[in-house]
Amino acid sequence: MKIIVVTGATRGLGLAISRQCVDDGYRVVAVGRTLSSGLDALICKHPEQVVFERYDFSDTIGIHAFALHITKTWGRPWGLVNNAALGNDGVLATLHERDIGALIRVNIEAPILLTKYLLRPMLINSAGRIINVSSIIAATGFNGLSVYGATKAALAGFTRSLAREVGKANITVNTLAPGYMETEMTLALQGDKLESIKRRTSLGHLATVTDAAFAVSYLLSEHAANVTGTTITVDAGSTA
Numbered sequence: 286m287k288i289i290v291v292t293g294a295t296r297g298l299g300l301a302i303s304r305q306c307v308d309d310g311y312r313v314v315a316v317g318r319t320l321s322s323g324l325d326a327l328i329c330k331h332p333e334q335v336v337f338e339r340y341d342f343s344d345t346i347g348i349h350a351f352a353l354h355i356t357k358t359w360g361r362p363w364g365l366v367n368n369a370a371l372g373n374d375g376v377l378a379t380l381h382e383r384d385i386g387a388l389i390r391v392n393i394e395a396p397i398l399l400t401k402y403l404l405r406p407m408l409i410n411s412a413g414r415i416i417n418v419s420s421i422i423a424a425t426g427f428n429g430l431s432v433y434g435a436t437k438a439a440l441a442g443f444t445r446s447l448a449r450e451v452g453k454a455n456i457t458v459n460t461l462a463p464g465y466m467e468t469e470m471t472l473a474l475q476g477d478k479l480e481s482i483k484r485r486t487s488l489g490h491l492a493t494v495t496d497a498a499f500a501v502s503y504l505l506s507e508h509a510a511n512v513t514g515t516t517i518t519v520d521a522g523s524t525a
């Protein structure tokens with residue numbers, strides 16, 4: 286069974302991706318800080334296919350050892366989905382330096398380090414899939430999300446150069462750019478703001494985590510063998 290490491294798999298998009306990976310017949314190493322009831326239910330239903338590995342990505346020093354532990358315990362991964370992220374918002378002038386540091390650490394440094402160390406077993410296999418979860422905000426911008434947007438743009442840049450670096454080893458690297466999806470990260474956006482986001486989509490409604498998980502499923506599959514260094518946007522036409 287091919288192994289997919291999904292970070293931020295306890296809820297929201299990461300949990301939806303984990304469910305989709307189970308449906309697609311992969312074994313999922315689901316990473317997060319707290320085992321949620323949703324992920325626990327998935328593990329109970331598919332104990333052979335899903336395992337939970339606790340890790341806090343604000344501890345960037347431990348990522349090397351964590352990646353070695355994953356490979357040693359579960360085997361060389363076929364895929365890595367860098368999905369875990371913080372969504373701290375706030376206007377830059379008053380955003381606390383601590384929040385800025387945490388966003389950069391968890392949203393940029395951690396996925397880069399995890400990719401570095403899980404890339405090695407993929408290079409040995411001469412095969413693999415890396416998917417970096419960015420956001421349409423990376424390109425469009427959003428009031429109050431300048432640092433978050435910077436981290437998401439960084440991941441898209443990371444994707445493009447890394448795709449060039451590892452393509453000859455038969456490893457693809459792509460970016461998923463979701464539009465607004467209703468998860469815990471976006472709970473604060475309600476009422477008029479939410480309605481105006483919906484109105485600005487081409488389709489008149491929001492894309493869901495399930496829609497975005499299907500795009501990941503495609504990128505992980507053999508059908509996407511010749512797709513690399515690109516961004517797949519799933520936003521119900523927000524950016525059309």
Ligand SMILES: NC(=O)c1ccc[n+]([C@@H]2O[C@H](COP(=O)([O-])OP(=O)(O)OC[C@H]3O[C@@H](n4cnc5c(N)ncnc54)[C@H](OP(=O)(O)O)[C@@H]3O)[C@@H](O)[C@H]2O)c1
Nearest residue numbers: 293295297298317318319341342369370420465466468470
């Ligand atoms: N929701 C949207 O509208 C939207 C739009 C565009 C892009 N995105 C992107 O989609 C991805 C998933 O977002 P979401 O909406 O599903 O967010 P969410 O509901 O807030 O879930 C975030 C996930 O990341 C994990 N996580 C956060 N900090 C972590 C840390 N320090 N160490 C380990 N795990 C950590 C959380 O797990 P624990 O709490 O268990 O650690 C959780 O599983 C993110 O990359 C986000 O930027 C979301």
